[in-house]
Amino acid sequence: MTKFRTGCPIASTLDIVGDKWSLVIIRAMVVGATSYSDFLAMPEKIATNILAERLRRLEDAGLVRQTQARQGATRGAYALTAKGAALIPALQALARWGEEELPDRWTPPERLYAAQPADFDKPTMVTSAS
Amino acid sequence: MTKFRTGCPIASTLDIVGDKWSLVIIRAMVVGATSYSDFLAMPEKIATNILAERLRRLEDAGLVRQTQARQGATRGAYALTAKGAALIPALQALARWGEEELPDRWTPPERLYAAQPADFDKPTMVTSAS
DNA sequence: TTTCTAGCTTGCATTTTGCAAGTGAGAAAT
DNA sequence: ATTTCTCACTTGCAAAATGCAAGCTAGAAA
Numbered sequence: 001m002t003k004f005r006t007g008c009p010i011a012s013t014l015d016i017v018g019d020k021w022s023l024v025i026i027r028a029m030v031v032g033a034t035s036y037s038d039f040l041a042m043p044e045k046i047a048t049n050i051l052a053e054r055l056r057r058l059e060d061a062g063l064v065r066q067t068q069a070r071q072g073a074t075r076g077a078y079a080l081t082a083k084g085a086a087l088i089p090a091l092q093a094l095a096r097w098g099e100e101e102l103p104d105r106w107t108p109p110e111r112l113y114a115a116q117p118a119d120f121d122k123p124t125m126v127t128s129a130s
Numbered sequence: 131m132t133k134f135r136t137g138c139p140i141a142s143t144l145d146i147v148g149d150k151w152s153l154v155i156i157r158a159m160v161v162g163a164t165s166y167s168d169f170l171a172m173p174e175k176i177a178t179n180i181l182a183e184r185l186r187r188l189e190d191a192g193l194v195r196q197t198q199a200r201q202g203a204t205r206g207a208y209a210l211t212a213k214g215a216a217l218i219p220a221l222q223a224l225a226r227w228g229e230e231e232l233p234d235r236w237t238p239p240e241r242l243y244a245a246q247p248a249d250f251d252k253p254t255m256v257t258s259a260s
Numbered sequence: 261t262t263t264c265t266a267g268c269t270t271g272c273a274t275t276t277t278g279c280a281a282g283t284g285a286g287a288a289a290t
Numbered sequence: 291a292t293t294t295c296t297c298a299c300t301t302g303c304a305a306a307a308t309g310c311a312a313g314c315t316a317g318a319a320a
Contacts, residue, residue, distance in 0.1 A: 003290085010228060020149075094140050097139070205297080
């Protein structure tokens, strides 16, 4: 269990995702990453032990879940829960700050700003349209 | 100088304020803290060495500035710059997430949600209305 | 049956954070 | 005009988080 410094919602949120990597992982999920190797392929180059530990923590905190592995897949994919997807507005605000206040930052992909919490954690993940 | 992991605006923003304390300090400034002892009085109980170092870093990053000490004041007060105040929307989004997704969090003071970037970094700080 | 690959774990070095005590400059009190 | 006090730090050292490189394991592919 996460222990909170105080009851402050900001400090408490940071007690969960206020480290160097958690929000970077969630950002990757918002723009489409689902597997361990997707996260390893991020340009930020996270170490494997940190990635494994962060995914476990985010899962324990209920922001991320592992989808059931199906036929022909070694392991399940990672997906945002509704609780995790609820961080999207905060992520977008941080992205806007970076774009506006820091020099020479990348322009994020459309879908980062287009993403909405409701788009995630649908009952069934659609792999291919029928 | 801060070194960025990549050009990603989210990762870069976190390279500046993505630690356990920076946003807690900025939150305190948004709701009125201005002196070193104001920050030490925060319920989260930051250590003195961390506070001093964070204030220096935030000042170096241009998010915070020290106002000129005037008659009868030992030292100047800390204030948000426009760049620092531009983080307010992100702070509000994090606060909302904490309030909505975590159990039993405090209700932040009105002015946290009422605050706007434009309210800060005015040319002169008004101490009393005339 | 061997080889390959994805998804981790382990061990150890480095960096960051935390605690407690100490210091120095100016304000207040005697 | 000394002593005392307080605010704003600094310093030293312990503990925790992060980073790097290598190794391991289960199932898929050859």
